[in-house]
Amino acid sequence: MTMMAPAAWADDNPQVHSDSVGDAVIRRTDAGNDGPINAQSHLPDLVSVTIGGWQTSTPTTNPYSGQWKDPRNTVLFRIDVVLDGLVNPPGPIDLLGDGYNPYKYGPHPVYGFIEFDIDESSDTGGEVDGVEHRPLANASRFGGRFSDSIGERQAETADDLDNDLCSDPLVERSGEEFHLSLCACQYMYMMPINDPTPATFDEGDTWIVTGRLFRRTHAFIPYSFAYGGYQFGDYDPEIQLRFRHSPSSDQTTISLVFAQTNAGSALLRGESEEQIDFNVGNQTSILEAMAEMRFSALYSSDGPCTNYDLLQGWGDENHQEGEFDRFLEVDRWNVLAVVGTTYSERQNDALYVWTDIGPHFESGDLNGDSRIGGGDQNAVMSVISKSDGTWRDGDQTANGQLYLPTLGEDFSLYDINYDGFINAVDLAIIGYEKRGDVNSDRQVNSADLLALQTMLGVYEGNLLFNPAADLVADGVIDAADGRLLQKLIKLKQTTQPGTHIMPGGAQKVPGN
Structure with missing residues (x-):
């Protein structure tokens, strides 16, 4: 090389x-x-x-x-x-x-x-x-x-x-x-x-x-x-x-x-x-x-x-x-x-x-191409998807994030802000924010609701707390977050391209 x-x-x-x-x-x-x-x-x-x-x-x-x-x-x-x-x-x-x-x-x-x-x-x-x-x-x-x-x-x-x-x-x-x-x-x-x-x-x-x-x-x-x-x-x-x-x-x-x-x-x-x-x-x-x-x-x-x-x-x-x-x-x-x-x-x-x-280094450039964008976001999402809830995840809970229990002694390229978690906060640093995407897969659907349900009653500061699941931003993941996420999922479904039953009969709905 x-x-x-x-x-x-x-x-x-x-x-x-x-x-x-x-x-x-x-x-x-x-x-x-x-x-x-x-x-x-x-x-x-x-x-x-x-x-x-x-x-x-x-x-x-x-x-x-x-x-x-x-x-x-x-x-x-x-x-x-x-x-x-x-x-x-x-x-x-x-x-x-x-x-x-x-x-x-x-x-x-x-x-x-x-x-x-x-x-x-x-x-x-x-x-x-x-x-x-x-x-x-x-x-x-x-x-x-x-x-x-x-x-x-x-x-x-x-x-x-x-x-x-x-x-x-x-x-x-x-x-x-x-x-x-x-x-x-x-x-x-x-x-x-x-x-x-x-x-x-x-x-x-x-x-x-x-x-x-x-x-x-x-x-x-x-x-x-x-x-x-x-x-x-x-x-x-x-x-x-x-x-x-x-x-x-x-x-x-x-x-x-x-x-x-x-x-x-x-x-x-x-x-x-x-x-x-x-x-x-x-x-x-x-x-x-x-x-x-x-x-x-x-x-x-x-x-x-x-x-x-x-x-x-x-x-x-x-x-x-x-x-x-x-x-x-x-x-x-x-x-x-x-x-x-x-x-x-x-x-x-x-x-x-x-x-x-x-020199020649920029935080957030995870693939070394001198740019920060979709490729870097995909890299973080891929790591979360592959390891969330597995033995590689310190909390061993499928909650849309990874936990590094020995930060300092250990580290991860994808923990951009070095807080011990690989989650939506790191993605926001490199330009990805999507309300309701709890598991960071670019979709807002029932999988996010399942992830949120594993964290009900969890307060900010708890290692299981995923900021992406705190939709109302009150420091606790509870039923209010679940209801808001259900609304977002329903809204997403009714605005997807395709045929939907609406007042007046079947109609085509354009993509958003």
């Missing part, structure tokens, strides 16, 4: 992968979906991920001062991750035995992963460690599907997170070779720049954050010959990220300047260029990482459905050294991102609270 990146033109403009602003929502991942969150924290809201070639005259002192450059004509590149509002570096969540203090650097921590597919192929690369924290594992929590073909591989429910590289929908096979990691799972060192309150990242601040935060996928480690990193096989050089908040735009930009080639690494380090040697402790670059990936693919092997499946493509004819220049065109890279915050108190079963996913 090959994903098409946005058209890249041979000029100095970077590639901007935009995301809708103002769409941040709370998507807990704890069992019970009720873990505490700091009400004062800003919800991280992705604005864009920008990638392009970079040129600077101050590579050792201030590599962020410079200009975008056609990546074909430079040896450096830059990534800017822009988030709406003020967010600060992620505080520790005790993944390193460093205690639970997510607000160490401020009340608005951002956590997340930004993945980069550098060869435009989802059949090479992917992830095997912590897959449940990655974009393809969490996109469905936001009630939509990535519009690129990679959306076919995202998990629709938690059952898809099975750590099996050969089982559909192939969640692990995201195509990622590299990622930016804001997981609080690596040591980070903060260097505030001219900050009068250096303990916390505040409005207008600029910090340099150092750590192993731009790293190659963990999937390649068992076969890799790289050394000098956190562990043998890791390609995870220490890099510097710049966090900068702009008061004028009220946006926070996280920037990385990194080397395409070892010549670029020499510039950043103020050294003469070294030969490629697979040593992560000296000069590092995308070119060196690719050379090591190809070497590992050619001189390693493993059985089917192992991590090697994600690496072996780097040994084929499409990944020869002559193709490396194309993969260094960073404005062609594909991007997947998930960002969020965390809990105000440690949870035993969850780490993160996701708040935004992107």
Whole structure:
């Protein structure tokens, strides 16, 4: 499967992968979906991920001062991750035995992963460690599907997170070779720049954050010959990220300047260029990482459905050294991102609270065709029709909706608003509302009346309560709703096309 990146033109403009602003929502991942969150924290809201070639005259002192450059004509590149509002570096969540203090650097921590597919192929690369924290594992929590073909591989429910590289929908096979990691799972060192309150990242601040935060996928480690990193096989050089908040735009930009080639690494380090040697402790670059990936693919092997499946493509004819220049065109890279915050108190079963996913994603687009319409409505209706009242339905009652009893730990692509129910409320979000259609099959008939009767006496807040059956909107499903539904059914019958007995004899009634 090959994903098409946005058209890249041979000029100095970077590639901007935009995301809708103002769409941040709370998507807990704890069992019970009720873990505490700091009400004062800003919800991280992705604005864009920008990638392009970079040129600077101050590579050792201030590599962020410079200009975008056609990546074909430079040896450096830059990534800017822009988030709406003020967010600060992620505080520790005790993944390193460093205690639970997510607000160490401020009340608005951002956590997340930004993945980069550098060869435009989802059949090479992917992830095997912590897959449940990655974009393809969490996109469905936001009630939509990535519009690129990679959306076919995202998990629709938690059952898809099975750590099996050969089982559909192939969640692990995201195509990622590299990622930016804001997981609080690596040591980070903060260097505030001219900050009068250096303990916390505040409005207008600029910090340099150092750590192993731009790293190659963990999937390649068992076969890799790289050394000098956190562990043998890791390609995870220490890099510097710049966090900068702009008061004028009220946006926070996280920037990385990194080397395409070892010549670029020499510039950043103020050294003469070294030969490629697979040593992560000296000069590092995308070119060196690719050379090591190809070497590992050619001189390693493993059985089917192992991590090697994600690496072996780097040994084929499409990944020869002559193709490396194309993969260094960073404005062609594909991007997947998930960002969020965390809990105000440690949870035993969850780490993160996701708040935004992107780019190329729209909530309600369930089939990934970049539109919201009848096809998406039919998808929700089909799921309800197939599973309502079965063992897959948490309430096991045929009442026109599905109940997810373990929301947070579990999720469903079709639960668009993430309330634990797949029902008429989700359909209304994507444009379908039909009064009396209790079972969401586009018809108003006796089947809806049967579904309503299973809920008589049920109040709003009860897990059996289906809003579509509360026709009089008084918070309880009772005889008044049943009488109104009977009237709607009768009205529908008397307005159907065909011959009906009416005063004056048989007459044709036109369709409505």
